Amino acid sequence: MIAHDRAKWHDAGKPDREFAVTPDSAPPFTDIDPPVAAALAAGRPVVALESTIITHGMPYPANAEMAAEVEAIIRAEGAVPATIAVVDGRLKIGLSDAGREALAKVQGAMKLSRADIAFAVTEGRTGGTTVAATMIAAALAGIKVFATGGIGGVHKGAETSFDISADLDELARTPVIVVSAGAKAILDIEKTLEVLETRGVPVVAYGSDVMPAFWSRTSPYPAPLRLDQPERIAALFQTRAALGLGGGMLVANPVPEADEIPPARMAGYIDAAQAAAVKAGVSGKKVTPFLLATILELTAGESLKTNIALVKNNARLAARIATHLT
16 A cells, blocks of 8 residues: 555656655554654654664663763754664654663664564564665655765675675665764675676765775775765755666765874774784674774774764764755
8 A cells, every 4th residue: 555655646747745654654564753753744854873883882871871862963954863773563763762771772683684684573682783784764755865974885705705784785775864974884885886886876975085084084986986075965866767777875974173183093893803803703793893803902982972073964964964965
């Protein structure tokens, strides 16, 4: 029924807000938080937020405080935040303050991507959504802008491990703007850019001619595209839709200068963390959490402060892009 209604509205040439999902028409297993539903119905800007940064990014209460601050930034920019997660088998599009606080306290939450989000729903589990899973949920609800820290990508040594994040394929198939600080610097940024180019994903650096490297403002790699205003990013997304080009866009937003860790110093921490992961035999989904935890220890907490700063910076830009889309 939902797909039929969407096709009908599309054929009639109506704007997207005319067929935004509401609580009454939401897909099965999905709960849309009332403020998010009201904003979608009224055509007001909404910004999706992932939840693995809450469930896996840092301990309580720092995770709850960070999540509340990020949502507040989005509201201050005139948009509505929609933190996405699976809670007891329900796909949540937006969390209340109490729901967000409860999620921050959960122990043993799953880390959900495209491959296992339906499993969590079927089995009544609770989990934080990665970039890929958050994009899927955002698209289901008609949300077109999503703010995160950094995307997953091609891991170093992927030529033998085949460790490539599902985030890249999701960017190629799901029509959502993802605002990040680039790919996580623990990854092979050059190969990640190659895969995105092959998949036809526009990669736009915001106000920069080079790609940022998550904790650092610069990397050795030129940005495929550059735009300097949020309204131009929104216009590019709309032009792609008008041309019938599917998939999403990646916006790479450098961390504020005052909060960055210089690239040369960061490279030493990353090399040490990679060596520790190899020695410990860490693989699969455990690699990224292990590397981030090791880097946190090596930097005496500095990497976490930078991570929080860049997430807030991305949320601010995402809200401004969403405002121009509406």
